[in-house]
Amino acid sequence: MSVALLGRGLAVAYGTRRVFAGLDVRVESGCLTALIGPNGAGKSSLLRVLAGVQAPASGVVERHARAALIATAQSLPPDVTPAQLAGYLVALRAPWWRLHRNVQERTAIVAALEQTGLSDRADDPAEHLSTGELQRAWIAAALATGAGALLIDEPTTHLDVRYQLEVLRVLRALARAGHAVLVAIHDLTLAARFADAVALLAGGVLEVGAPESVIAPQTLAPAFGVDVEIQRDAEGNIICTPR
Amino acid sequence: MIAFRAGSENATRTKVWWLFALGALALGSGVLSLAAGSVGLSPDSIVRVLVHPSASGLAHTLVWDIRVPRILIGACVGAGLGVAGAMLQAMFRNPLVDPYITGVSAGAALTATAAIALGASFVLVPAVAFAGGLACAAAVALFGSGDLPSGNLRLVLGGIALSSLCAAMVTIVLLRSGSTDALTILSWLAGGISGRSWSDFGWTLAYLAAGLLLTLPLLSSLNVLRLGVDAAAGFGLRVGRARLGVMAAAALIAAACVAVSGIVGFVGLMAPHGARKLVGGDAALLLPASALVGAAVVIVADAIARSILAPGELPLGVLLAFVGVPFFLIIARRPVSL
Numbered sequence: 001m002s003v004a005l006l007g008r009g010l011a012v013a014y015g016t017r018r019v020f021a022g023l024d025v026r027v028e029s030g031c032l033t034a035l036i037g038p039n040g041a042g043k044s045s046l047l048r049v050l051a052g053v054q055a056p057a058s059g060v061v062e063r064h065a066r067a068a069l070i071a072t073a074q075s076l077p078p079d080v081t082p083a084q085l086a087g088y089l090v091a092l093r094a095p096w097w098r099l100h101r102n103v104q105e106r107t108a109i110v111a112a113l114e115q116t117g118l119s120d121r122a123d124d125p126a127e128h129l130s131t132g133e134l135q136r137a138w139i140a141a142a143l144a145t146g147a148g149a150l151l152i153d154e155p156t157t158h159l160d161v162r163y164q165l166e167v168l169r170v171l172r173a174l175a176r177a178g179h180a181v182l183v184a185i186h187d188l189t190l191a192a193r194f195a196d197a198v199a200l201l202a203g204g205v206l207e208v209g210a211p212e213s214v215i216a217p218q219t220l221a222p223a224f225g226v227d228v229e230i231q232r233d234a235e236g237n238i239i240c241t242p243r
Numbered sequence: 244m245i246a247f248r249a250g251s252e253n254a255t256r257t258k259v260w261w262l263f264a265l266g267a268l269a270l271g272s273g274v275l276s277l278a279a280g281s282v283g284l285s286p287d288s289i290v291r292v293l294v295h296p297s298a299s300g301l302a303h304t305l306v307w308d309i310r311v312p313r314i315l316i317g318a319c320v321g322a323g324l325g326v327a328g329a330m331l332q333a334m335f336r337n338p339l340v341d342p343y344i345t346g347v348s349a350g351a352a353l354t355a356t357a358a359i360a361l362g363a364s365f366v367l368v369p370a371v372a373f374a375g376g377l378a379c380a381a382a383v384a385l386f387g388s389g390d391l392p393s394g395n396l397r398l399v400l401g402g403i404a405l406s407s408l409c410a411a412m413v414t415i416v417l418l419r420s421g422s423t424d425a426l427t428i429l430s431w432l433a434g435g436i437s438g439r440s441w442s443d444f445g446w447t448l449a450y451l452a453a454g455l456l457l458t459l460p461l462l463s464s465l466n467v468l469r470l471g472v473d474a475a476a477g478f479g480l481r482v483g484r485a486r487l488g489v490m491a492a493a494a495l496i497a498a499a500c501v502a503v504s505g506i507v508g509f510v511g512l513m514a515p516h517g518a519r520k521l522v523g524g525d526a527a528l529l530l531p532a533s534a535l536v537g538a539a540v541v542i543v544a545d546a547i548a549r550s551i552l553a554p555g556e557l558p559l560g561v562l563l564a565f566v567g568v569p570f571f572l573i574i575a576r577r578p579v580s581l
Contacts, residue, residue, distance in 0.1 A: 096460040
């Protein structure tokens with residue numbers, strides 16, 4: 001597995017409040033990583049710093065792949081279609097005098113919409129799309145721009161259980177296809193089920209490991225201040241219940 | 244502009260046809276308004292003057308030296324305000340924004356007022372107004388620059404605050420100037436394009452062209468800014484720079500319009516809405532469509548303004564307010580897509 005994004009000694013502070021400092025992060029290609037942690041621990045800040053949207057107070061980020069950041073519940077103007085969305089974002093990287101997308105760009109957009117299961121909805125305006133389809137439209141747009149690292153803040157927020165599964169399945173498939181995928185997520189059971197690795201950010205410390213080692217009572221209890229019970233379902237998936 | 248199914252390729256083609264239709268509308272209203280004015284001209288005399296541009300006579304002077312430049316300036320003002328309004332509405336994601344939110348009109352009004360009160364020659368007033376408008380817009384842009392996503396709100400608040408300050412200073416100048424100066428100032432502020440000449444058209448066009456050239460490289464940024472600041476930044480747009488570019492281009496265009504015509508309100512607000520209904524929100528289509536709608540609106544409004552009280556004239560800005568205010572109230576009540 002190759003490294004897509006590498007953060008070294010990252011620190012973020014807002015005014016005098018230090019969120020985290022000296023954080024080392026590796027985001028690997030071909031891997032779906034779930035970023036968990038209590039509210040205010042700095043998950044969104046870490047994603048923003050890794051994407052280059054926010055400058056860290058100190059530290060550096062090496063980007064071996066282009067990163068795209070999708071914020072929480074990102075909306076779309078009602079008339080914009082998934083195909084147009086991808087077209088607009090692809091156009092950012094094209095020379096400004098070329099108003100129409102060329103064959104390669106069109107092929108990339110078509111492929112991205114297919115990978116996210118949006119081919120049938122490609123020309124439907126956002127006002128007719130479900131929340132899950134909107135989320136996938138943003139993912140498709142990121143793919144079409146050739147982003148190798150997808151950083152997604154709470155992709156399952158506001159989604160019902162069916163769309164949550166749908167989005168996470170798409171993201172897992174993208175990781176399998178070689179993308180680096182890092183999602184901030186609150187649902188620990190879903191994180192354990194879909195992620196290849198889990199990163200717990202709490203109290204300014206990042207702990208990374210396999211889902212079963214991080215999603216465990218002895219790590220979660222101090223981080224969230226809540227006791228959890230870990231069970232396995234019939235297929236061996238982790239179920240995490242707070243007590 | 245990308246479409247997936249054949250049906251949507253047709254939709255794009257329909258939108259392009261709308262552009263041609265709007266162009267024809269603007270051109271048509273320009274030609275028809277040649278007949279409007281305090282001196283009535285018959286259609287055949289207008290045609291005769293138009294085909295023989297080197298002839299002389301009253302009709303010739305009226306058409307070539309007064310009405311044609313006036314209509315062309317009207318087209319420039321309408322097109323400029325339409326484009327600037329469409330750009331700023333997309334950037335702020337706010338359908339109630341107009342080009343004057345940049346502080347352009349307030350700054351221009353202040354410097355123009357001061358120039359008139361100080362007895363500057365009338366030729367200088369547009370240049371002074373232009374400088375004032377641009378300076379004010381630059382101040383607002385600097386105030387609103389910097390971090391996401393609060394920048395948008397700060398830009399609007401900065402524009403409003405600076406505009407109020409300028410308005411207060413205009414009042415002081417008005418109160419302290421003599422009655423003749425005050426009248427001149429008031430009629431300039433009321434907005435209008437009467438008595439403008441070919442040279443006014445020349446420099447208006449030059450500034451407008453500069454602003455429009457500045458706009459072209461911003462089209463793709465505008466489409467992405469419309470998606471929201473977070474999304475734009477997340478996909479690698481340098482938001483601060485793009486926003487400054489949009490502000491600069493819009494301010495340049497709006498300042499040229501204010502300098503030649505005073506405060507012509509509501510066109511920059513209305514034209515983009517009309518255009519958006521026809522061609523949608525893609526900047527590559529919306530900006531030209533807004534320009535054409537704006538040009539047609541100003542040409543028609545100016546024709547009405549100069550014939551409704553003939554031989555006198557109603558200020559263009561006043562006439563547009565009568566149409567614009569009800570329109571503004573309607574959009575403010577309805578959810579409008581951007």
